[in-house]
Amino acid sequence: MDLAEALTRRMSDDAGVSALVGNRVHWVQRDQGGGLPALVMRQTSRIDEETLEEDVLGEARIRFECFGTSHEQSWALAHAVDAALAEPSEVDGFELFGSEERLGPIDLGERAAEGDYRHRAVLELTIRHTV
Amino acid sequence: MPRANRSYLEGYRECRESLQELSRGVQRNVGKRALQATAQTAVRVLKREAPVSADPYNKTPGSLRDSVNEGKSRSERGRPRHAIFIDDVAAAPVEFGTSRMEARPWVRAAIDAARPVLARVMGRALKEEVDKAAQRAARKAARAKG
Numbered sequence: 317m318d319l320a321e322a323l324t325r326r327m328s329d330d331a332g333v334s335a336l337v338g339n340r341v342h343w344v345q346r347d348q349g350g351g352l353p354a355l356v357m358r359q360t361s362r363i364d365e366e367t368l369e370e371d372v373l374g375e376a377r378i379r380f381e382c383f384g385t386s387h388e389q390s391w392a393l394a395h396a397v398d399a400a401l402a403e404p405s406e407v408d409g410f411e412l413f414g415s416e417e418r419l420g421p422i423d424l425g426e427r428a429a430e431g432d433y434r435h436r437a438v439l440e441l442t443i444r445h446t447v
Numbered sequence: 448m449p450r451a452n453r454s455y456l457e458g459y460r461e462c463r464e465s466l467q468e469l470s471r472g473v474q475r476n477v478g479k480r481a482l483q484a485t486a487q488t489a490v491r492v493l494k495r496e497a498p499v500s501a502d503p504y505n506k507t508p509g510s511l512r513d514s515v516n517e518g519k520s521r522s523e524r525g526r527p528r529h530a531i532f533i534d535d536v537a538a539a540p541v542e543f544g545t546s547r548m549e550a551r552p553w554v555r556a557a558i559d560a561a562r563p564v565l566a567r568v569m570g571r572a573l574k575e576e577v578d579k580a581a582q583r584a585a586r587k588a589a590r591a592k593g
Contacts, residue, residue, distance in 0.1 A: 345549075361556035377555055419555075424539075428546040438543060440555065 319376055319445055322410040323357055329407075332396035336389070346383070353384040353393050360440070364447055372447040377417075382437040387425065390437040394421035401441055413444040458574070465577050469584055477576040479520045479527040484572035485565050486517045486529040489558065492565075493531065496557035498541060511535045 320343045327333045327341045333355065340346070340354035362376040380397045384390030401415040419440040428434050466474050497512035514535035521528055533554065544550030558565075 358550070358552070360552040361559040363559065377559055379550075379552065422543075424543050426546060434546050 317408055317410045319359065319362075319374065319378075319410075319443075320357075322407040322412060322445070323378065323443075325407045326405060326412060327355060327357070327397065327400065330396070330400040333393070333400050336393050336396060353382070353389050355393060355397065356381040356383070374445050374447045375416075375442060376445065377440055377442050380439045380441070382421070382439065384435045384437070387423070387435050387437075390425070390435040391421060391423075394437040394439045397439060398441070401443060411446040415441040415443050417442040458570070462573055462577050465581055469577075469580050473580050473584070475522065475525075475527060477573070477580050479522075479529070480576045481569055481572040482527050482529040483517070483520055485569045486531055488565055488568045489531055489561065490515055490517050492557050492561040493533070493554065496553055498551055498553055511537050511541065514538065 324341050324343060327337075328339060333341070337353050337355050340350055340352075342350075342354065342356045344356065344358050346354050346356045358379050358381075360377045360379050362374055364372050364374045380394065382390045382393035382397065384393055398415070398418065398421075401412065404411065404413050406412070421437040421439045423436075424438050425433060425435045466477060469477070493515045494512050497515060499512060500508045502508075511533070515531065515533050518530040518532050540548055541551050542554055543552075
């Protein structure tokens, strides 16, 4: 299992996040026309470090793009993601430690080419994890 | 509650002890100058990592890179603060993407990769500034006595 799979499962399994997005949890790209609200994740950076016990731990910065039908919905999703990752968890042996540095949420909504307004809240979290 | 990300600095306690022997104003200036040195390094890192458009219709390739600059030092609640600006119109769309363009995040990746270097620059600058300030204070005290 890698970080992308672990995070996708973690978000899908979290009651707060899944109550909002169901199974609309994606890595890098979301399905066009796949419905809202939706969560898209991407890794923007990662550093792997060896511990004193010679294990390797990864420190990844993950960007969570929270799409919603309204400003309130996109922000509620961002806060649900933040809460879901605040404490350590495990997905089939893959450990996710509690999130560390946080950036946002930032409001990046825009009027799209089709004329409708796309509500998007962006949250970045630094997450340490097993490799 | 997310915890702050950590970098490791050796000799910080000794540096802090030397600093606390100096006046508040001098302490602030030492912090300001050390931050400025770190910001200048961060600017160089960002300029190096900034994406440059290969679009032949782009009349200003490299404008994103060229827009990376350090701001002025200022104080916030008594703590020195030094900002870095990236004020090209493409900065936010490139970093975060839009409905028409996929994100190409580079700022956070560049800074994260450079953290060890920035920590070393900060540590070195702090030591140099504390040493200079302590020497100035000693010379001033000697003049006052003599």
